[in-house]
Amino acid sequence: DVVLTQTPPTLSATIGQSVSISCRSSQSLLHSNGNTYLNWLLQRPGQPPQLLIYLVSRLESGVPNRFSGSGSGTDFTLKISGVEAEDLGVYYCVQSTHAPYTFGAGTKLELK
Amino acid sequence: QVQLTESGPGLVHPSETLSLTCTVSGFSLTGYSVYWVRQPSGKGLEWMGRMRYNGDTSYNSALKSRLSISRDTSKNQVFLKMNSLQTDDTGTYYCTREGWYWGQGVMVTVSS
Numbered sequence: 001d002v003v004l005t006q007t008p009p010t011l012s013a014t015i016g017q018s019v020s021i022s023c024r025s026s027q028s029l030l031h032s033n034g035n036t037y038l039n040w041l042l043q044r045p046g047q048p049p050q051l052l053i054y055l056v057s058r059l060e061s062g063v064p065n066r067f068s069g070s071g072s073g074t075d076f077t078l079k080i081s082g083v084e085a086e087d088l089g090v091y092y093c094v095q096s097t098h099a100p101y102t103f104g105a106g107t108k109l110e111l112k
Numbered sequence: 113q114v115q116l117t118e119s120g121p122g123l124v125h126p127s128e129t130l131s132l133t134c135t136v137s138g139f140s141l142t143g144y145s146v147y148w149v150r151q152p153s154g155k156g157l158e159w160m161g162r163m164r165y166n167g168d169t170s171y172n173s174a175l176k177s178r179l180s181i182s183r184d185t186s187k188n189q190v191f192l193k194m195n196s197l198q199t200d201d202t203g204t205y206y207c208t209r210e211g212w213y214w215g216q217g218v219m220v221t222v223s224s
Contacts, residue, residue: 043157
């Protein structure tokens with residue numbers, strides 16, 4: 001099974017600060033169809049996760065453009081350019097290239 | 113709009129079988145895959161398995177021997193059955209559609 005290693009496990013930020021989260025895969029997430037199915041989710045306290053980014057860098061409808069995704073192969077990054085209070089919660093990367101699908105362990109974004 | 117609603121017993125006794133239902137609307141089960149994901153309290157997300165649009169299934173390697181996913185397309189429902197439950201199976205169980213649309217989840221406690 002694919003292992004996703006997310007770092008850091010916890011991130012402390014002030015409002016307006018830019019932060020990045022890394023997600024490294026144990027094998028390439030490039031599908032034979034040419035797509036890379038690496039997605040980013042945010043789970044706010046008491047809520048189900050919500051999709052932020054799909055196919056590495058595509059912003060889900062309604063998600064603010066301060067969120068951006070990048071990477072290829074086995075190394076991926078989520079960047080938040082100017083953290084806002086509503087961004088607090090736990091971020092997960094998840095791959096849907098290889099079944100069984102797998103999640104990273106999560107990164108908790110807190111206010112400093 | 114896309115909606116998924118999980119239902120099932122809140123309490124299951126150790127060694128018994130968990131049965132959950134995911135009722136969907138706003139899309140067809142023959143057009144989209146549906147996944148089951150669980151989350152132990154205070155912990156991360158675990159992909160359990162999927163019902164593909166064509167009726168095929170895939171399972172988490174660690175749960176494969178205990179887990180079964182099926183569907184009734186006429187009722188727009190996907191079912192999860194997992195046997196030999198233990199206390200560490202306690203948590204919130206979500207169904208989610210391809211594209212990472214989530215239900216609100218159902219809390220399951222395994223206790224005598």
